[in-house]
Every structure is written in structure tokens, then in C-alpha cells.
Amino acid sequence: MTLPRITARDVSVFYGATRAIDRVSIDVDQDSVLALIGPSGCGKSTFLRTLNRMNDTVAGARVEGTIRLDGEDIYAPGTDVAQLRARVGMVFQQPNPFPKSIYENVAYGARIHGLAESRADTDAIVERALRRTGLWEEVRDRLRDRGTTLSGGQQQRLCIARAIAVEPEVILMDEPCSALDPIATARIEELIGELRGRYAIVIVTHNMQQAARVSQRTALFDAGRLIEHGDTSDIFTNPREPRTRDYITGRYG
Amino acid sequence: MAESVTPDRRERALARRLRRRAAAERRFRWLTTLAVVGALGFLLVLVTSIVAQGWRGFTETRVAVPTDLAAAHLPVDPARLGGRGADLALAGAGLEGVVDRAADRLAPDLLSPGAWLRVRDAIKRDPSLLGRSAVLDLPAGDALDRAWKGDGTPAAEAVSRRLAPRLSTGLATGFLTGADATDATRAGIWAALKGSLLTMAVTLALAFPVGTLAALYLEEFAPRNRWTDLLEVSINNLAAVPSIIFGLLGLAIFIGAFGLPRSAPLVGGLTLALMTMPVIVIAARAAIRSVPGSVREAALGIGASPVRLVVHHVLPLALPGMLTGTVLGVARALGETAPLLLIGMRAFVAAPPRGFTDPATVLPVQIFLWSDQVSGGFVERTAAAIIVLLALLLAITGVAVTLRNRWEARR
Numbered sequence: 001m002t003l004p005r006i007t008a009r010d011v012s013v014f015y016g017a018t019r020a021i022d023r024v025s026i027d028v029d030q031d032s033v034l035a036l037i038g039p040s041g042c043g044k045s046t047f048l049r050t051l052n053r054m055n056d057t058v059a060g061a062r063v064e065g066t067i068r069l070d071g072e073d074i075y076a077p078g079t080d081v082a083q084l085r086a087r088v089g090m091v092f093q094q095p096n097p098f099p100k101s102i103y104e105n106v107a108y109g110a111r112i113h114g115l116a117e118s119r120a121d122t123d124a125i126v127e128r129a130l131r132r133t134g135l136w137e138e139v140r141d142r143l144r145d146r147g148t149t150l151s152g153g154q155q156q157r158l159c160i161a162r163a164i165a166v167e168p169e170v171i172l173m174d175e176p177c178s179a180l181d182p183i184a185t186a187r188i189e190e191l192i193g194e195l196r197g198r199y200a201i202v203i204v205t206h207n208m209q210q211a212a213r214v215s216q217r218t219a220l221f222d223a224g225r226l227i228e229h230g231d232t233s234d235i236f237t238n239p240r241e242p243r244t245r246d247y248i249t250g251r252y253g
Numbered sequence: 254m255a256e257s258v259t260p261d262r263r264e265r266a267l268a269r270r271l272r273r274r275a276a277a278e279r280r281f282r283w284l285t286t287l288a289v290v291g292a293l294g295f296l297l298v299l300v301t302s303i304v305a306q307g308w309r310g311f312t313e314t315r316v317a318v319p320t321d322l323a324a325a326h327l328p329v330d331p332a333r334l335g336g337r338g339a340d341l342a343l344a345g346a347g348l349e350g351v352v353d354r355a356a357d358r359l360a361p362d363l364l365s366p367g368a369w370l371r372v373r374d375a376i377k378r379d380p381s382l383l384g385r386s387a388v389l390d391l392p393a394g395d396a397l398d399r400a401w402k403g404d405g406t407p408a409a410e411a412v413s414r415r416l417a418p419r420l421s422t423g424l425a426t427g428f429l430t431g432a433d434a435t436d437a438t439r440a441g442i443w444a445a446l447k448g449s450l451l452t453m454a455v456t457l458a459l460a461f462p463v464g465t466l467a468a469l470y471l472e473e474f475a476p477r478n479r480w481t482d483l484l485e486v487s488i489n490n491l492a493a494v495p496s497i498i499f500g501l502l503g504l505a506i507f508i509g510a511f512g513l514p515r516s517a518p519l520v521g522g523l524t525l526a527l528m529t530m531p532v533i534v535i536a537a538r539a540a541i542r543s544v545p546g547s548v549r550e551a552a553l554g555i556g557a558s559p560v561r562l563v564v565h566h567v568l569p570l571a572l573p574g575m576l577t578g579t580v581l582g583v584a585r586a587l588g589e590t591a592p593l594l595l596i597g598m599r600a601f602v603a604a605p606p607r608g609f610t611d612p613a614t615v616l617p618v619q620i621f622l623w624s625d626q627v628s629g630g631f632v633e634r635t636a637a638a639i640i641v642l643l644a645l646l647l648a649i650t651g652v653a654v655t656l657r658n659r660w661e662a663r664r
Contacts, residue, residue, distance in 0.1 A: 052554070054553065054554065057549075059477060082556045082557060082558040082561075085553065085554060086555075089554065092550055092554065096547035097551070098548060098551060098552070098566065099548065108555065108565070109555040109556060112555075112556065112561055159551070162551075163554070163555065166555060166556065
């Protein structure tokens with residue numbers, strides 16, 4: 001068994017005086033997709049955003065406990081947050097390509113993190129990222145077009161390509177399919193399957209079937225607490241907690 | 254009771270409500286249209302009245318004066334006419350007197366005080382004039398100019414009627430190239446225009462970078478606390494301070510404390526920059542705030558540092574808005590008179606400024622000064638100067654709009 005990529009221990013998040021996450025401990029493994037499920041407002045997105053410190057941008061947000069990435073405390077003083085986010089990439093709920101060309105969207109991260117020495121390097125990185133997300137054949141002739149001219153599903157795959165162009169260790173996905181139609185959703189889910197193993201993936205989803213389809217591990221959150229987590233097959237077929245059973249059978253949430 | 258309302262009555266009530274709503278909406282639309290028509294009407298009246306008065310300011314009355322330069326025997330060495338001493342040579346030889354005497358034969362005080370300079374320039378272009386007699390078209394003096402344009406004293410009207418065959422109207426080239434003068438026919442706008450351009454250059458060079466950087470600090474980097482709140486309130490209040498106060502400030506600080514020269518475009522520009530900066534800060538902050546949060550998240554999520562987020566993403570997206578705010582601010586500064594009066598830019602400036610520290614005036618102040626003059630000639634010049642100021646404003650906004658469109662198309 002390999003060491004987990006991320007270990008979170010007793011993580012609590014406060015917004016001012018409100019406790020949004022209550023002493024959550026969980027591991028993110030290298031080889032499996034971890035799905036975070038739970039009713040709206042249960043804190044699963046908040047928890048996801050603590051993993052690359054995106055919550056730092058929220059005024060009054062405070063994190064307790066420890067989160068280690070490959071053994072390093074990411075909340076330790078002196079941590080370079082930008083560098084951390086290069087290692088822990090993120091895909092958002094709404095596809096949000098930069099209002100720049102498709103090429104620039106993918107090249108940007110590689111460029112600012114010094115992964116590309118030359119023009120040829122950049123070209124190679126862009127092509128590889130776009131191929132890995134299955135976009136290359138669709139956009140190879142229009143790399144100079146704006147990223148925002150693509151369809152919603154293509155835009156989301158472009159955002160995934162943008163994230164993987166930086167060669168992160170972990171990719172966080174915050175309901176990546178909630179703004180997409182079923183076909184585009186299926187394409188993204190397929191892509192998640194292809195990316196598994198290469199990157200550790202954490203996905204927040206509202207869609208029970210999606211969690212069952214794409215993940216190997218599942219964690220159920222409710223009211224800021226981690227109710228249950230384990231292998232996806234176990235959670236869905238043999239939940240230990242009554243609340244988990246109620247939630248996955250659609251009796252609440 | 255609901256049961257007692259027949260379907261027929263309900264339908265009629267519905268129709269009545271719909272009619273009433275349609276009428277109310279129509280009235281409201283009319284009101285909005287009326288507002289636009291009214292505003293356009295005022296603009297039209299303004300522009301037509303200014304143009305009607307001002308176009309004459311760009312014209313001058315010319316008198317065909319028979320001048321026999323050969324008979325005058327001007328003691329000028331023809332060799333000097335080509336060189337740089339030509340002006341001095343012709344002035345020293347008494348050319349002004351010769352021209353005056355030639356004009357006096359038609360009527361006394363006929364020509365504009367600067368008329369002989371035209372003869373000088375003509376001789377420089379064609380030295381053979383010195384050896385023959387010619388009929389020269391020379392600018393008329395103020396009295397005759399007024400009379401020919403239909404607004405003179407009875408005496409001048411009489412001269413104008415008598416000399417009518419010799420009179421013509423031409424483009425007042427001196428108006429666009431000259432400086433202020435005591436005589437309306439010699440007064441020009443170029444000095445004030447150049448003063449305005451120099452002043453604006455200082456204002457822009459200072460207010461744009463300082464204003465946008467301050468806005469970036471306040472929006473992107475400043476912590477939220479009582480100190481920055483105070484800063485914010487102060488800047489907003491600064492935008493509402495009457496402009497003349499900035500003039501007092503400029504007088505006390507730039508001239509009083511720093512000892513910079515009075516009447517200089519440098520001081521004027523600094524003063525107007527103080528006045529313009531809060532406007533730019535407010536506009537730039539609005540532009541920065543309108544950058545979508547999704548772009549910020551995207552940039553931070555890919556590992557852009559806060560400074561890279563600003564330089565690579567926020568600034569390019571906010572720049573068109575910042576530019577618009579800057580143009581509004583600079584346009585306001587361009588039309589500003591009061592603060593400049595206080596720092597001495599109302600001086601009589603008879604030569605265009607050659608640099609940022611030369612005495613200068615600006616277009617609105619020049620307009621203000623000329624509007625104070627009694628002579629009818631200056632009324633025309635005032636309106637003409639207003640046209641120049643409006644044209645400059647239009648040119649600046651035009652450039653800004655073009656720049657912004659190109660910018661937005663490029664992104």
C-alpha cells in the first residue's frame with residue numbers, strides 16, 4: 001500500500017464564528033478518485049477548498065488542524081500558496097476559461113511555473129494537455145480562438161487541460177459537471193477515469209450515480225462533519241451509518 | 254365571493270387592467286424619449302449658437318492696399334533677405350512706416366497692427382517686390398473688420414462702404430498660429446492651445462499611473478480595516494471638492510512651498526492632476542470590481558500569485574474601463590478654469606510657451622479672459638476659441654474610444 005498523497009487530520013474551518021467544517025480526518029490516495037458527497041451546505045466544497053488553500057481568499061476564514069501534502073504541512077507559515085496550487089490544481093463548478101485564446105489558457109500555468117523554456121516546449125505542453133483531455137482533435141485548428149467560444153463541455157475540458165498542463169499531483173474538482181448536459185457530463189466522467197492513477201483526484205458531486213461511477217472512495221459529509229467514508233462499493237451497497245443510507249437512497253438531502 | 258364573479262366580468266376587468274398597464278407603459282416610454290429629445294435639443298441650440306457666432310472668428314477682413322515699395326527705396330541689402338537677419342533688416346529699414354503710409358492714403362487707422370508683418374513675409378518669399386509696386390491684401394483693423402462683418406460704428410461703416418470694392422474675407426491664419434494680443438484682429442489661440450496640451454500632458458502623466466495604481470492597491474492588496482475605510486471615504490470626498498480649492502492647494506504647495514514658477518503648465522498640470530486623480534481612482538476601482546470572480550478563481554487556482562493575478566488578468570480586463578474613467582477625468586480637467594486662475598495662468602501671454610515652465614495660459618482661461626473684453630472682435634474670438642476647445646475635447650474622446658475598441662477587440 002502506497003502512502004496517501006494528502007492526509008487531513010482534525011481539520012476544522014471557521015467563517016468568523018461559524019464552524020463550517022468540524023474535525024474532519026481523511027486521506028487522499030494516489031491511485032483512487034475520492035468523491036465527496038452530501039446535502040447542500042454540508043461543507044464538502046469548503047473542505048475541498050482547504051486542500052489547496054482557496055479558502056484563503058475568503059475574508060474571515062480560518063483553518064485548524066493539519067493538512068499534509070506528501071508529508072508537508074500546507075498551512076505551515078512560509079508556505080508559498082501559489083506553488084501549492086501548482087501542485088494541487090482545481091477545476092471549478094462553472095467552466096471558467098480565461099478570456100484569452102485556447103492556446104494561452106493551457107500555456108499560462110506552464111509558463112508562470114517555469115515549465116516551458118522555449119516556444120517549442122510550450123507547444124508540446126499545450127498539445128499534450130489537450131490530447132490528454134481529448135480536446136486536441138476538436139480544437140487543433142483553432143488554438144488562436146478564444147476559450148470562451150467553445151461549448152460548455154469543451155470549456156470544462158479546457159479547464160481540466162489547463163490544470164493538468166502544470167503537472168499537478170492532485171486535482172480538485174468542485175462539481176465539475178453541474179453546468180453541463182448529460183453528454184458532456186459523460187465525456188468528463190470518462191476523462192476522470194482516464195486521468196485516474198496519473199493524478200490523485202478529489203471530486204465534489206451532488207450526483208449519487210456520478211459518485212458511484214467515477215470514484216473508488218466516497219466520503220459523506222453532513223453539517224460540516226464527516227459521517228462516513230470508505231470504498232465506494234461499500235458505501236453504496238452496505239452503508240454503516242443510517243444517515244448515509246438515508247442520503248444515498250434519496251430520503252433526505 | 255369568488256363564485257359571484259361571472260367569467261364575463263372577470264374578462265372585462267382583465268381587459269381594463271391590461272389597457273391601463275399599456276397606457277402607463279406608453280407614457281413612461283414617452284417620458285424617456287422626451288428626455289433624450291430635450292437633451293439633444295439643448296445640445297443643438299448650444300452648438301448652433303456657438304458655431305453661428307464663432308465661425309466669423311476664424312475669418313479676417315482684408316483690404317487691397319496699393320503699395321509702391323520701389324518708390325519707398327527701402328535701404329535693404331538684397332543679400333540679407335535670404336538669411337536669418339531678414340526680419341531685422343526689413344524692420345530696421347522702416348517697412349512698417351511704408352505700409353502704414355500706403356494704407357493711410359485709403360483711410361486712417363485702416364490696418365491691423367500686425368499687417369506690415371504680412372508684407373515682410375511676402376518680401377521674404379519674393380524679394381522682387383522691393384523693386385516694384387503691388388496691390389497687397391492686408392488684414393484690416395478691428396473697426397473696419399467689425400464694420401465689414403456688419404457690426405461696426407457709423408464712421409467705420411462709412412469707410413467700409415467707400416472701400417467696399419477693395420475688401421474681401423479670408424481665413425484668419427493668424428488666429429490658429431498666434432498668441433493673445435491687445436488687438437482682436439491680432440489675437441490668436443495657439444498659445445492657449447499649446448498651454449492646454451502641455452498642461453494635460455503633465456496631468457495625464459501623473460494622474461493616470463498614480464490613480465490606477467492607487468485603485469489597484471485599494472481593491473486588490475489593501476487589508477480591510479478602519480484605516481483603509483478612512484482612505485476610501487477621503488478619496489470619494491476628494492472627488493467632490495470644488496475645483497477652486499485645488500487651485501488654492503496648488504498655489505500654497507507647488508508655488509509657495511516648492512517654489513515652482515507661476516503660470517507654468519507644470520504647476521497647472523500638477524494641480525489638475527490632484528483634482529483628476531480621485532475621479533480616476535473611483536472609475537478604475539469600478540473597472541477592477543467588474544472583473545469576473547471566475548477569472549480570479551481560475552488564475553489563483555492555477556497557482557498565480559496575487560501580483561500575477563493583477564498584472565496578467567485583472568489589469569488587461571479592467572484597462573478599457575480605467576481608460577474611460579481617465580478620459581472623463583482629463584476632459585473635465587481640460588475644461589477647468591477656476592484652479593488655474595489661482596496659480597496665475599490668467600496672465601497675458603503674448604508668446605506660446607516653449608516648455609513646461611514657461612508662462613502659459615489654457616483654452617478655458619483664454620476664453621474667460623476674452624469674454625471679459627468689450628470689443629466686438631473679441632466676442633467672435635471667444636466663440637471661435639470655444640469651438641477650438643470643443644474640437645480638442647472631441648478629438649481626445651475620439652482617440653480614447655478608438656483605443657478602447659482596439660483593446661477590446663484584441664482580447
